[in-house]
Amino acid sequence: MSEVQLELEILRYDPEKDQEPHFKTYQVACREEWMILDAVNHVKDEVDTTLSYRWSCHMAVCGSCGMMIDGQPKLACKAAVKDYADKKVRIEPLANFPIERDLVVVQDDFMEKLKRVKPYIIRKEEKPIEEGEYKQSPADLKRFKQFTLCINCLCCYAACPEYALTPEFVGPAALALAHRYNADSRDQGLAERHKEISKPEGVWDCSFTDTCSIACPKHVDPASALQQLKITTTVQWYKELIGMGDK
Amino acid sequence: MAYVRPVSKTCWYLKDRNYTIHMLNELTSVFVGLYALLLLWGIGAVASGPEAYQYFLKCLASPGMLVLLWVTTIVIFYHAIAWFKVTPKAMPIQKGEEFVPGGVIAGAHYVVWILFSLVVLFLAGVF
Ligand code: SF4
Ligand code: SF4
Ligand code: FES
Numbered sequence: 001m002s003e004v005q006l007e008l009e010i011l012r013y014d015p016e017k018d019q020e021p022h023f024k025t026y027q028v029a030c031r032e033e034w035m036i037l038d039a040v041n042h043v044k045d046e047v048d049t050t051l052s053y054r055w056s057c058h059m060a061v062c063g064s065c066g067m068m069i070d071g072q073p074k075l076a077c078k079a080a081v082k083d084y085a086d087k088k089v090r091i092e093p094l095a096n097f098p099i100e101r102d103l104v105v106v107q108d109d110f111m112e113k114l115k116r117v118k119p120y121i122i123r124k125e126e127k128p129i130e131e132g133e134y135k136q137s138p139a140d141l142k143r144f145k146q147f148t149l150c151i152n153c154l155c156c157y158a159a160c161p162e163y164a165l166t167p168e169f170v171g172p173a174a175l176a177l178a179h180r181y182n183a184d185s186r187d188q189g190l191a192e193r194h195k196e197i198s199k200p201e202g203v204w205d206c207s208f209t210d211t212c213s214i215a216c217p218k219h220v221d222p223a224s225a226l227q228q229l230k231i232t233t234t235v236q237w238y239k240e241l242i243g244m245g246d247k
Numbered sequence: 248m249a250y251v252r253p254v255s256k257t258c259w260y261l262k263d264r265n266y267t268i269h270m271l272n273e274l275t276s277v278f279v280g281l282y283a284l285l286l287l288w289g290i291g292a293v294a295s296g297p298e299a300y301q302y303f304l305k306c307l308a309s310p311g312m313l314v315l316l317w318v319t320t321i322v323i324f325y326h327a328i329a330w331f332k333v334t335p336k337a338m339p340i341q342k343g344e345e346f347v348p349g350g351v352i353a354g355a356h357y358v359v360w361i362l363f364s365l366v367v368l369f370l371a372g373v374f
Contacts, residue, residue: 013250021250071263098249106249139344161266164254209269210333227337 004030004085006039010051011092013099021099023090024048030081037065037076040091040103053103060217063151066158067103068092073158073215094158096167110154113170116196117178122189140185147180147225149218156212156222162205169205170196172212172222179225182232191246194236203229275326278319331356 006028013021026047028039037055044051055065058077065076070090097105127134156172157163163171178197181187197203206226213223239245255262260270292303306312334356335349368374 015248015250018250021252095252096254098251100249137344139341142344142346143341161259161263161269164259165256207269207273208333208337209266210336211263211265211269213336214265221336224336224339227333228339231338 002032004032004034004081006030006081006084006086007088008039008043009088009090010040010043010103011090011099012051012102014050015101032082034081035077036069036074036079036081036084036089036091039081040076051103052101061151063153066094066153066155068095068158073155075153075155075217078217094154096158096160096164097154105154107154109167110152110157110171110174113174114152114177117170117174118189118193118196119174119177119181121181121184121187122192123186124188134186136185143185144180144183147176147183147220147222150176150180150220150222151218153217155215155217156220159211159215161209161211162207166201166205168201170202172206172226173220175203175206175229176220176222176225179229179232182229188246190232190236194233194246197229198233198237203233206230272326272329275322275329278322279326281315282319282323327360331360 008026008028009023010026011021012018012024026043028042030039030042035058037058040051040053041055044053053065053067053076055077056062057064060075060078063075066073067076068074068091069076069079070084071092073094076091091103093099093103093105097107097109100106150173152173154173156176160169160172163169175197178193182190182193203226206223208223208227210223213221216222236245260266289303292299307316331353335352338352339349340347340352
């Protein structure tokens with residue numbers, strides 16, 4: 001079995017000791033089929049047990065192993081070592097988030113924003129159970145299905161230059177989820193979400209660089225959701241102006 | 248304490264190739280704006296009478312202006328193509344279950360662009 005030699009430069013930060021983060025270099029002999037996460041795990045298991053980072057599923061499902069690999073936000077469990085063969089690879093915590101320790105970032109800001117856009121089905125009135133389920137056609141489902149695939153890995157926030165410059169910006173993943181529910185035929189919460197989405201730090205901070213969609217490992221295409229939201233938001237704004245907005 | 252990495256407010260777009268390309272796209276808007284001003288000047292000249300209009304035409308024919316107009320033409324093509332390319336993301340159209348292919352949506356923009364241009368050229372007496 002062939003080996004791939006990697007020189008990992010990992011950003012380290014210990015809040016109890018360090019004033020600021022610094023890089024530490026590790027030589028890792030990787031198996032050819034490894035992902036970057038395996039190489040980082042190797043460092044943790046064999047070289048330096050103090051290294052902190054998040055991971056769980058190793059199959060691009062849990063969304064916890066997002067990190068900057070050579071400057072690009074990626075899931076470490078989906079980035080093949082082969083693509084970085086015989087090179088120096090820089091591993092940093094996800095950009096645009098405060099560093100908690102080593103590769104672990106503080107996610108509170110995202111969690112708070114996610115709550116604000118009400119990412120769940122809102123009904124003005126629930127129908128009684130006897131009336132049965134809310135039916136949806138395959139076309140209804142397809143309208144928003146792609147936006148349900150988000151795993152909250154936050155790679156899109158690390159790729160968003162607007163979030164970097166204006167941290168108040170609600171940002172790609174949260175707004176993509178807002179669109180996901182707005183586009184759901186069972187939902188009646190558009191007007192409620194509109195209050196958050198239509199603020200300057202809502203959807204209008206997005207300048208459509210598309211870099212969130214390029215970074216997204218699950219092909220959610222948040223940039224598309226945001227541009228569609230801009231249209232819905234504008235229509236709702238005009239409707240409210242003439243007193244005909246969704247309530 | 249959590250560490251917040253500094254962000255450059257002035258050079259952030261040099262950090263990533265995609266940011267730089269985006270900013271170049273945005274920069275092309277300046278030329279679109281300049282051309283709009285030029286059109287306004289032209290309309291103003293027509294309104295002010297033949298003398299002003301002749302002067303406007305003379306200015307347009309000056310070498311510096313010709314260079315600017317050619318640069319603007321090329322840049323506006325780039326601007327239009329860059330934005331047409333992403334229209335399927337902003338306004339996807341669902342027919343039945345399936346989404347209309349992106350190429351059709353972007354293509355429709357090109358068709359409308361060509362039709363409008365033909366109408367303008369026709370009104371201008373080119374044919
Ligand atoms: S398209 Fe909008 S949300 Fe996505 S990275 Fe660009 S500015 Fe951020
Ligand atoms: S939209 Fe994509 S990049 Fe953003 S959090 Fe969801 S899965 Fe990750
Ligand atoms: S470890 Fe779960 S997404 Fe990478």
